Amino acid sequence: xxxxxxxxxxxxxxxxxxxxxxxxxxxxxxxxxxxxxxxxxxxxxxxxxxxxxxxxxxxxxxxxxxxxxxxxxxxxxxxxxxxxxxxxxxxxxxxxxxxxxxxxxxxxxxxxxxxxxxxxxxxxxxxxxxxxxxxxxxxxxxxxxxxxxxxxxxxxxxxxxxxxxxxxxxxxxxxxxxxxxxxxxxxxxxxxxxxxxxxxxxxxxxxxxxxxxxxxxxxxxxxxxxxxxxxxxxxxxxxxxxxxxxxxxxxxxxxxxxxxxxxxxxxxxxxxxxxxxxxxxxxxxxxxxxxxxxxxxxxxxxxxxxxxxxxxxxxxxxxxxxxxxxxxxxxxxxxxxxxxxx
Ligand code: 13P
Numbered sequence: 047x048x049x050x051x052x053x054x055x056x057x058x059x060x061x062x063x064x065x066x067x068x069x070x071x072x073x074x075x076x077x078x079x080x081x082x083x084x085x086x087x088x089x090x091x092x093x094x095x096x097x098x099x100x101x102x103x104x105x106x107x108x109x110x111x112x113x114x115x116x117x118x119x120x121x122x123x124x125x126x127x128x129x130x131x132x133x134x135x136x137x138x139x140x141x142x143x144x145x146x147x148x149x150x151x152x153x154x155x156x157x158x159x160x161x162x163x164x165x166x167x168x169x170x171x172x173x174x175x176x177x178x179x180x181x182x183x184x185x186x187x188x189x190x191x192x193x194x195x196x197x198x199x200x201x202x203x204x205x206x207x208x209x210x211x212x213x214x215x216x217x218x219x220x221x222x223x224x225x226x227x228x229x230x231x232x233x234x235x236x237x238x239x240x241x242x243x244x245x246x247x248x249x250x251x252x253x254x255x256x257x258x259x260x261x262x263x264x265x266x267x268x269x270x271x272x273x274x275x276x277x278x279x280x281x282x283x284x285x286x287x288x289x290x291x292x293x294x295x296x297x298x299x300x301x302x303x304x305x306x307x308x309x310x311x312x313x314x315x316x317x318x319x320x321x322x323x324x325x326x327x328x329x330x331x332x333x334x335x336x337x338x339x340x341x342x343x344x345x346x347x348x349x350x351x352x353x354x355x356x357x358x359x360x361x362x363x364x365x366x367x368x369x370x371x372x373x374x375x376x377x378x379x380x381x382x383x384x385x386x387x388x
Contacts, residue, residue, distance in 0.1 A: 060302025307341030
């Protein structure tokens with residue numbers, strides 16, 4: 047009954063020049079990032095941080111959606127405006143992280159499976175009422191000696207597909223996020239081979255569960271050399287191999303792929319996205335854009351550091367990064383834009 051709404055939301059999420067801000071860090075992830083900068087790990091500081099992000103003037107030009115965490119979707123600005131309303135007023139669609147995190151997969155050392163399916167139908171109904179119109183579930187695939195196993199890939203693909211089907215049933219457009227980690231010393235070619243297997247398993251599982259491809263957004267990792275690989279692929283190679291893999295595995299009916307940044311530097315995440323669009327944009331059936339967490343927030347969080355006095359400067363950082371990624375989603379980013387003040 048939600049088909050048209052789901053498809054319209056998916057299209058809006060990847061509209062030209064727009065991408066998604068992933069601000070759905072769990073308690074432990076948000077606290078870890080705060081601790082590194084000496085910011086107190088309290089609910090008040092997490093609220094203040096998200097208020098700084100969401101009230102940044104003008105971000106609706108570049109963000110189609112923001113992914114929220116359960117704590118955040120229930121919070122408001124200090125002057126009492128619910129965050130969902132702040133985003134909607136800026137023309138931004140609120141989304142919600144639905145997974146409960148990646149846990150060790152039984153009898154599979156070093157591998158993870160994402161949990162959170164129990165009670166999901168009821169949680170979806172509650173978030174829909176609160177204003178969420180899309181959702182996210184992140185599966186994590188690790189590359190290492192003899193891994194990923196088929197069991198790990200298939201189990202995660204199955205969970206992603208069951209989550210996505212429940213989302214479509216309940217009116218939330220699912221972001222399907224199979225992240226292949228860049229940790230390790232694997233080559234670009236190995237990353238490509240693993241991405242290929244993972245995306246095949248994910249789209250097979252989505253088909254089995256009756257998930258409509260035009261009513262979802264894929265959130266892939268980029269095909270990239272492992273961070274400890276002595277030979278790091280160039281920006282153009284990453285663009286070529288990532289696009290080759292997506293072309294081989296992602297149905298044309300999917301409206302867009304919104305990449306995660308996965309631990310890349312801010313500049314590199316932007317440059318990779320830009321190269322893909324600069325080289326291939328006109329030949330691709332889907333949009334390629336960003337759904338970054340760290341690569342959008344790092345600079346802003348470092349400038350903010352928990353101080354009221356730094357809010358405006360931190361917002362400038364976020365605005366600037368968002369603008370550069372918007373340019374990259376159109377293939378119009380130039381490295382010298384990094385220097386221009388926001
Ligand atoms: P990063 O861009 O920091 O990888 O985060 C994106 C995200 O939403 C991970 O689930």
